[in-house]
Amino acid sequence: MTSFIAGLPKAELHVHHVGSASPRIVAELAARHEGASPVPADPAALADYFAFRDFAHFIDVYLTVVDLVRDDEDVRMLTFEIARELSRQQVRYAELTITPYSSVKRGIPAKAFCEAIEDARRGAAGEFGVDLRWCFDIPGEAGLEAAEQTLAIALGERPDGLISFGLGGPEIGVPRPQFKPYFDQARAAGLHSVPHAGETTGPETIWDAIRELGAERIGHGITAAQDPALMSYLAEHRIPLEISPTSNLRTRAVPSLDEHPLARLVAAGVPVSINSDDPPMFGTTLEEEYAVAARLLGLDDAGVAELARAAVRQSFLDPSGQAKLLAEIDAYTVRSA
Numbered sequence: 344m345t346s347f348i349a350g351l352p353k354a355e356l357h358v359h360h361v362g363s364a365s366p367r368i369v370a371e372l373a374a375r376h377e378g379a380s381p382v383p384a385d386p387a388a389l390a391d392y393f394a395f396r397d398f399a400h401f402i403d404v405y406l407t408v409v410d411l412v413r414d415d416e417d418v419r420m421l422t423f424e425i426a427r428e429l430s431r432q433q434v435r436y437a438e439l440t441i442t443p444y445s446s447v448k449r450g451i452p453a454k455a456f457c458e459a460i461e462d463a464r465r466g467a468a469g470e471f472g473v474d475l476r477w478c479f480d481i482p483g484e485a486g487l488e489a490a491e492q493t494l495a496i497a498l499g500e501r502p503d504g505l506i507s508f509g510l511g512g513p514e515i516g517v518p519r520p521q522f523k524p525y526f527d528q529a530r531a532a533g534l535h536s537v538p539h540a541g542e543t544t545g546p547e548t549i550w551d552a553i554r555e556l557g558a559e560r561i562g563h564g565i566t567a568a569q570d571p572a573l574m575s576y577l578a579e580h581r582i583p584l585e586i587s588p589t590s591n592l593r594t595r596a597v598p599s600l601d602e603h604p605l606a607r608l609v610a611a612g613v614p615v616s617i618n619s620d621d622p623p624m625f626g627t628t629l630e631e632e633y634a635v636a637a638r639l640l641g642l643d644d645a646g647v648a649e650l651a652r653a654a655v656r657q658s659f660l661d662p663s664g665q666a667k668l669l670a671e672i673d674a675y676t677v678r679s680a
């Protein structure tokens with residue numbers, strides 16, 4: 344199973360930019376910028392640093408890593424190195440969630456930020472054969488000011504790889520309906536709506552994301568398992584959940600992997616993709632998340648290949664790109680039989 348997963352061509356739909364900074368990248372960033380940072384450069388110490396009391400603590404820690412990204416060269420290096428890691432796991436296509444607001448607020452001009460990610464996107468395609476797209480998300484804890492800025496950067500700079508508009512950060516105390524005007528404008532401009540919801544709050548947040556923000560996919564959405572009517576709605580309207588099992592464990596959104604609602608969601612017919620969210624911060628990889636999903640769902644190699652196909656079909660990759668990647672998965676599965 345493990346070697347099958349390792350070689351399986353994949354697509355990743357829910358993985359965060361700064362959240363993918365590996366210990367090597369974090370050490371490189373820490374070394375570049377003198378000055379006090381609580382983020383340890385030593386990989387062992389960093390692993391201890393990435394231990395979270397709860398979700399709010401996770402966001403606090405996450406933002407200390409955001410502080411390490413100080414200029415457009417840091418952005419370019421981080422993005423390119425993420426693509427290297429994705430290619431090592433046979434990821435051919437990834438929709439990377441990026442929060443430009445947080446970096447622009449820290450002094451990186453929006454134009455330079457977008458040029459840097461686009462440089463890295465071209466490099467990733469040429470060097471690694473990884474096709475990167477961007478989801479620009481609003482950091483919810485920064486409220487409507489961040490929504491305003493994120494939309495302005497998205498529509499003002501409109502980098503070629505930008506395909507979707509999201510909402511991350513804490514859900515508690517951050518009601519989704521307030522962001523409706525920004526999602527309306529983003530969708531009117533042709534961006535897909537993919538807010539987080541139902542990660543740390545109940546099903547009503549997911550209903551809001553659907554009804555108020557026009558969600559086409561939901562980030563996490565695991566509390567949908569508490570509402571059979573919502574699961575039926577997600578199944579009937581083919582609104583996929585972007586599931587990251589270990590993330591939910593490490594942020595304490597679920598008490599244990601065995602209690603993760605993934606199997607209940609799949610049994611109810613809810614479309615899901617498997618993702619890693621913030622892999623180094625959660626001590627995992629996309630490959631590992633496929634193995635966790637295979638265990639929780641009792642899948643054989645054929646079942647795991649279907650997980651990869653589902654992610655491709657739920658992606659915003661164009662039909663010909665999807666057909667090409669699906670054919671690659673089919674060919675790999677036949678070869679591995």
Ligand SMILES: O=c1[nH]cnc2c1ncn2[C@@H]1O[C@H](CO)[C@@H](O)[C@H]1O
Nearest residue numbers: 359362405442480482511512539621
């Ligand atoms: O699992 C997650 N849930 C919500 N937000 C997340 C997660 N992982 C990373 N972020 C990021 O946390 C920042 C908060 O300012 C945002 O950039 C969001 O993208």
